[in-house]
Amino acid sequence: MIPLGGVHIDLRRKTVGAWQTADTTGVFRALPGLWSGWQLDCWEDRFEEQALRCQGALRLPELDLAAGAGSARAWIRRRVFQSFDDSPAGQVAKIAGWLAPIEPGLVVSDDALAGEGVRPTRPEWVRFVAACEALRTGHAASA
Numbered sequence: 001m002i003p004l005g006g007v008h009i010d011l012r013r014k015t016v017g018a019w020q021t022a023d024t025t026g027v028f029r030a031l032p033g034l035w036s037g038w039q040l041d042c043w044e045d046r047f048e049e050q051a052l053r054c055q056g057a058l059r060l061p062e063l064d065l066a067a068g069a070g071s072a073r074a075w076i077r078r079r080v081f082q083s084f085d086d087s088p089a090g091q092v093a094k095i096a097g098w099l100a101p102i103e104p105g106l107v108v109s110d111d112a113l114a115g116e117g118v119r120p121t122r123p124e125w126v127r128f129v130a131a132c133e134a135l136r137t138g139h140a141a142s143a
Contacts, residue, residue, distance in 0.1 A: 008050045019043035019050060069135040073128075080119055089113050 005020030005027065016035050018027055019042075031040045043049040051058050084090045089112065096108045120128065 003047075006047060006050050008053050010053065013039070015039040015041060017041040017043055017049060017053065019045055019047050021045045066136040066138070069132045073132040076128075 004022065005018065007027075008017040010016075014037070016031060016038050018031060018040075020027060028042050031042075041049075047060075051060055085094070092108060092112045096106060099106055
């Protein structure tokens with residue numbers, strides 16, 4: 001399992017560096033208030049910055065492209081071909097249903113409930129699956 005974020009604290013230099021693949025918790029906005037007087041570095045999603053600063057003390061697992069390609073393919077398939085109930089629009093509809101009894105007249109815009117996003121055509125999906133399989137088996141052309 002790959003972590004979604006990390007924080008590196010350098011006491012000697014009074015620096016704090018943080019990285020996240022998605023700042024869903026607002027860490028980057030909160031850091032200045034939490035570490036007043038320290039230098040703060042936002043490394044976006046560059047986890048390598050933390051590994052570099054640890055000077056070998058943090059060991060990262062080998063990158064497994066085959067497993068990554070299989071995992072990405074499965075995740076993207078679920079996300080692209082999900083049911084309406086599982087989609088972001090479906091979740092908005094569900095929340096609106098929960099709120100309706102306590103907020104009569106609640107209006108959810110049509111945009112928020114717009115059904116499905118753009119889905120790949122059959123040939124596009126076949127090409128994507130073939131690319132994942134080529135990467136998984138080590139037959140991908142180098143970029």
